[in-house]
Amino acid sequence: MRVTVTDIKQQDLTTPSPSPQRWWALPVVSLAQLMVVLDATIVNIALPSAQQDLGMSDANRHWVITAYALAFGGLLLVGGRVCGALGHRRSFVLGLVGFAAASAVGGAANSSGVLFAARAGQGVFAALLAPAALSLLILTFTDGRERGKAFGVFAGVGAGGAALGVVAGGLLTEYADWRWCLYINVPMAAITLLGVPFVMRDRPSGTLRHLDLPGVLLSVTGLVCLVYGFTQAEPHGWGDPKVLALLLGGLLLLSLFVVVEARTSHPLLPLRILVHRTRGTAFASVCVMFVAMFGFYLFVSYYTQTILGYSPVKAGMTLLVNAVCTTIGAMVIAGRLTGRVPPNVLIAGSLLSSALGMLVLTQLEVDSANVFALYLTPSMILTGLGLGCLLAAATNLATAELGYADAGVASAAYNTVQQVGAAFGTALLNSIATSVTGAYLKDHGRGRDAVNAGTVHGYTVALWVAFGVLVAGALAVVLLGRGRSGDAEPGVSVASSQ
Structure with missing residues (x-):
C-alpha cells in the first residue's frame, strides 16, 4: 500500500485510539466546566453583601460581574490558540490552578479594587480552562454514539450551572458569607486536579512563534x-x-x-470553522438561546424576590427546577434522540420548547393565583428541557470531526458565542423591560401597586421579545437544515490544509 505525504499529515492530526479510562475523564472536565459557568452567576445574589462589606459605590459595583465577563469573553480566542500551543491537558491544569488562585484572592479581598482584579483574573484563566476542557472532550470521545452521551453530560452540567449558580450564591450568602461564593472554587479545583491523571495526555498541536x-x-x-x-x-x-x-x-x-x-x-481563527453550514447553524442556535435565557434568568430572579417576596434562597430554589430539567434534557432526552432525529430538527424543537416556556410567563400578572404551580414550574420545565437538548446537540455539531489543529480554537469560538449572546440578551431584554416599565409609570403614577404592575408589564413585554427571538431562530434552523447533505464536514482532512 502506497503512503502519501497527505496521509502522513492527516495521521498526525487524528486523535489517538480511545483510552479505556476515558469515561473517568468525563466528570473531571465537566466539574471544571461547572466552575467556569457557576462564576458567571454565583456572585449576582452575593453582590449587595459584598458591596456593603467593601464599601463599593453604586456606580462601580457592576465591575464585580463585568470584569469577569470582559476578561473571559475577550480572551477566549487567544486561550484557544494557547491551548493548542501548550497542549490541552497542560492548559487544563494551568487554568485550574490559576482560577483557584484568583478565586482565593477574591474571597480574601479587603477592598473593591482587589476584588475587581481577582474577578478579572478568574476570567483570564477561565478563557484558558473552558476551551481546554471542551477540547479534551472532543479528542477523548471519537465514536459518534459515545460522543453524543459524553456531550449530553457535559452540556447538562454546563447549562444547569448557570441556574445552579444563583442557588449556590443564595445559600452561601445567607448561611455562610459572600466570600464563600469565591472560596468554593478552591476545593472544587482541588478535586478536579486529583482527577487529572484520568484525562488523556496530548501533545502540543501548534506553536506561538507564528501567533x-x-x-x-x-x-x-x-x-x-x-x-x-x-x-x-x-x-x-x-x-x-x-x-x-x-x-x-x-x-x-x-x-x-x-x-x-x-x-x-x-x-488566530480559521474562517472555515465559522463559515461551514453545519457548524455555523450550531453557533447561531446557541447564541439565540443564550440571548433569550439569560434575560429569562434575570427576570425570574427579580420577579420572585421583588414581586412575590421570596428570599434569595427560595428564589434560587425556583431556578433549581430549571437546572434539573436542563440536565435531564441534555443527559437523557438528547442522548436518546441523537442519531435518531436529524440534528436541525432536534435543535429547532429545543428552541420551540424554550419559546413555549417564555410564552407561559408572558401571562403573568401581579396578582396571579397559584403562580408557582401554574406559571413558574411549567416555564422552568419547558425552558430547561429546551436548553439542555439544544446544548447537547449543538455542542456535538459545533465540534464534530475536529482534529488537534482545530479543537482548541473551535472550542474557544463556541464559548465566545455563548458569552456574546448572554451579554447581549441580558442588556437587550433588561433595557426593554426598563423602558416599558418607565412608560407605564408615566401613565399610571408611581404608587406601590403601579410600580409592581409596571414592573411585571415590563417583564412580560421583554419575554414576548424573547419568545419571538426563539421562534425566529427555530425557523431559521429548519430552513438552513434543508439540503445540507452535500455539505462536507470540515474534518481532519480539511484541518490539514492549514
Missing part, C-alpha cells in the same frame, strides 16, 4: 468593546454616545478581524 498578533489585538479589543457596550446599554440606554461608540467600535474591529483572518497564513 497572529494583529488578529489577537483586533479580536480582544473588538470583543471587549462589544461585551462592555452591552453591559453599559442597560444603565445608560442604547442611544448613549459612549454605548454607541463601544458597540460600533466593536463591530468595526471584529469586521477588520475577519478581513485579517481571511488573508493571513496563520490565522
Whole structure:
C-alpha cells in the first residue's frame, strides 16, 4: 500500500485510539466546566453583601460581574490558540490552578479594587480552562454514539450551572458569607486536579512563534468593546454616545478581524470553522438561546424576590427546577434522540420548547393565583428541557470531526458565542423591560401597586421579545437544515490544509 505525504499529515492530526479510562475523564472536565459557568452567576445574589462589606459605590459595583465577563469573553480566542500551543491537558491544569488562585484572592479581598482584579483574573484563566476542557472532550470521545452521551453530560452540567449558580450564591450568602461564593472554587479545583491523571495526555498541536498578533489585538479589543457596550446599554440606554461608540467600535474591529483572518497564513481563527453550514447553524442556535435565557434568568430572579417576596434562597430554589430539567434534557432526552432525529430538527424543537416556556410567563400578572404551580414550574420545565437538548446537540455539531489543529480554537469560538449572546440578551431584554416599565409609570403614577404592575408589564413585554427571538431562530434552523447533505464536514482532512 502506497503512503502519501497527505496521509502522513492527516495521521498526525487524528486523535489517538480511545483510552479505556476515558469515561473517568468525563466528570473531571465537566466539574471544571461547572466552575467556569457557576462564576458567571454565583456572585449576582452575593453582590449587595459584598458591596456593603467593601464599601463599593453604586456606580462601580457592576465591575464585580463585568470584569469577569470582559476578561473571559475577550480572551477566549487567544486561550484557544494557547491551548493548542501548550497542549490541552497542560492548559487544563494551568487554568485550574490559576482560577483557584484568583478565586482565593477574591474571597480574601479587603477592598473593591482587589476584588475587581481577582474577578478579572478568574476570567483570564477561565478563557484558558473552558476551551481546554471542551477540547479534551472532543479528542477523548471519537465514536459518534459515545460522543453524543459524553456531550449530553457535559452540556447538562454546563447549562444547569448557570441556574445552579444563583442557588449556590443564595445559600452561601445567607448561611455562610459572600466570600464563600469565591472560596468554593478552591476545593472544587482541588478535586478536579486529583482527577487529572484520568484525562488523556496530548501533545502540543501548534506553536506561538507564528501567533497572529494583529488578529489577537483586533479580536480582544473588538470583543471587549462589544461585551462592555452591552453591559453599559442597560444603565445608560442604547442611544448613549459612549454605548454607541463601544458597540460600533466593536463591530468595526471584529469586521477588520475577519478581513485579517481571511488573508493571513496563520490565522488566530480559521474562517472555515465559522463559515461551514453545519457548524455555523450550531453557533447561531446557541447564541439565540443564550440571548433569550439569560434575560429569562434575570427576570425570574427579580420577579420572585421583588414581586412575590421570596428570599434569595427560595428564589434560587425556583431556578433549581430549571437546572434539573436542563440536565435531564441534555443527559437523557438528547442522548436518546441523537442519531435518531436529524440534528436541525432536534435543535429547532429545543428552541420551540424554550419559546413555549417564555410564552407561559408572558401571562403573568401581579396578582396571579397559584403562580408557582401554574406559571413558574411549567416555564422552568419547558425552558430547561429546551436548553439542555439544544446544548447537547449543538455542542456535538459545533465540534464534530475536529482534529488537534482545530479543537482548541473551535472550542474557544463556541464559548465566545455563548458569552456574546448572554451579554447581549441580558442588556437587550433588561433595557426593554426598563423602558416599558418607565412608560407605564408615566401613565399610571408611581404608587406601590403601579410600580409592581409596571414592573411585571415590563417583564412580560421583554419575554414576548424573547419568545419571538426563539421562534425566529427555530425557523431559521429548519430552513438552513434543508439540503445540507452535500455539505462536507470540515474534518481532519480539511484541518490539514492549514
